[in-house]
Amino acid sequence: QSQLRKQLIDAFTNNKDEFLSGQYLADLIGCSRTAVWKHMEELRKEGFELEAIRKKGYRIVKTPENITADEIRFGLKTKFLGQSIHYEESVESTQKIAHRLAYDQAAEGTVVVAEEQVAGRGRMDRVWHSPKYTGVWMSIILRPNIPIPKAPQLTLLAAVAVVQAIEEVTTVTPQIKWPNDILINGKKVTGILTELQAEADRINSVIIGIGINVNQQMEDYPEELRTIATSLSIESGKRINRADLIRSAFNRLEHLYELYLEKGFLPIKLLWESYAISIGKMITARTLSGSIRGRALGITEDGVLKIEDTEGIVHQVYSADIEL
Numbered sequence: 001q002s003q004l005r006k007q008l009i010d011a012f013t014n015n016k017d018e019f020l021s022g023q024y025l026a027d028l029i030g031c032s033r034t035a036v037w038k039h040m041e042e043l044r045k046e047g048f049e050l051e052a053i054r055k056k057g058y059r060i061v062k063t064p065e066n067i068t069a070d071e072i073r074f075g076l077k078t079k080f081l082g083q084s085i086h087y088e089e090s091v092e093s094t095q096k097i098a099h100r101l102a103y104d105q106a107a108e109g110t111v112v113v114a115e116e117q118v119a120g121r122g123r124m125d126r127v128w129h130s131p132k133y134t135g136v137w138m139s140i141i142l143r144p145n146i147p148i149p150k151a152p153q154l155t156l157l158a159a160v161a162v163v164q165a166i167e168e169v170t171t172v173t174p175q176i177k178w179p180n181d182i183l184i185n186g187k188k189v190t191g192i193l194t195e196l197q198a199e200a201d202r203i204n205s206v207i208i209g210i211g212i213n214v215n216q217q218m219e220d221y222p223e224e225l226r227t228i229a230t231s232l233s234i235e236s237g238k239r240i241n242r243a244d245l246i247r248s249a250f251n252r253l254e255h256l257y258e259l260y261l262e263k264g265f266l267p268i269k270l271l272w273e274s275y276a277i278s279i280g281k282m283i284t285a286r287t288l289s290g291s292i293r294g295r296a297l298g299i300t301e302d303g304v305l306k307i308e309d310t311e312g313i314v315h316q317v318y319s320a321d322i323e324l
């Protein structure tokens, strides 16, 4: 059933703006014209606006306001990323669902997308505010064949992909604050949480959780976030189509991930540094074992932050919160 729907959406993706006849679609997918008609009606119910003209066929005029898995697929050009989408109206956390799917052998590139998270989380069990219909809350399953210590590189890779996607669908260029924050005008628009399922020294799966504030307005944020958070809509002054953003993020992420598997971290590192905010500046890194104040020199080949303190000692920071 969903395989048919996927083929149908792919057909429209490959022939954007063209009319496709019921017979053409039926032959392509290998079902009856009645089945095609039923699927088109389902799309209409999901909020797709369709044009149907006798003898010419169907055309997709407008995609729905909610995100739907079908809408994300409409225009998606990836090989594996987002080819399997689990769309949920409301969840505790997309990470939780992705962990379960990964454990149950879900294919690489499987994604969980939700309209709302009631228990969205950040690093170290912090809360991630994820109100309904306004943001992109998603978790992506990857299965890279890399040593465990290299996994944090994927957080940086995902950050570059999201920055590029934001640049593509808005006209704003965000900046990255090591390791996982994406900022616009100094306020946080995206957080990334990377988690692993591993045995001994082998990575089983990497689950990359991405939260992007898209159409929230200031009043949608709780008091404590108003001074530190922002959204793409606030910064660009317009409504952003979330499915376009997700699709762009999938396209970018798959491309960068393939580049990474083929060429290693260096090309990603260069891109990351071109968007990085804190390199060369004085920062404070708060780690679990204390604070380090010094100049951020850059990141190592492994994605570890290098800070030179006032005595000239260079520290390598694996995990911290950074204050500028």
Ligand code: BT5
Pocket: 092, 093, 094, 095, 117, 119, 120, 121, 122, 123, 124, 126, 127, 128, 129, 130, 136, 137, 138, 139, 180, 181, 188, 189, 190, 191, 192, 193, 209, 210, 211, 212, 213, 225, 228, 229, 230
């Ligand atoms: C992060 O943690 O930034 C990682 C956030 C990852 C969220 C995604 S959404 C999909 C997936 N499912 C999940 O449950 N999580 C992932 P951290 O660096 O620890 O930052 C958390 C801090 O950011 C909080 O303590 C707040 O101060 C702030 N914060 C919370 N919600 C925010 C929001 N919507 N926008 C900006 N800042 C927020």
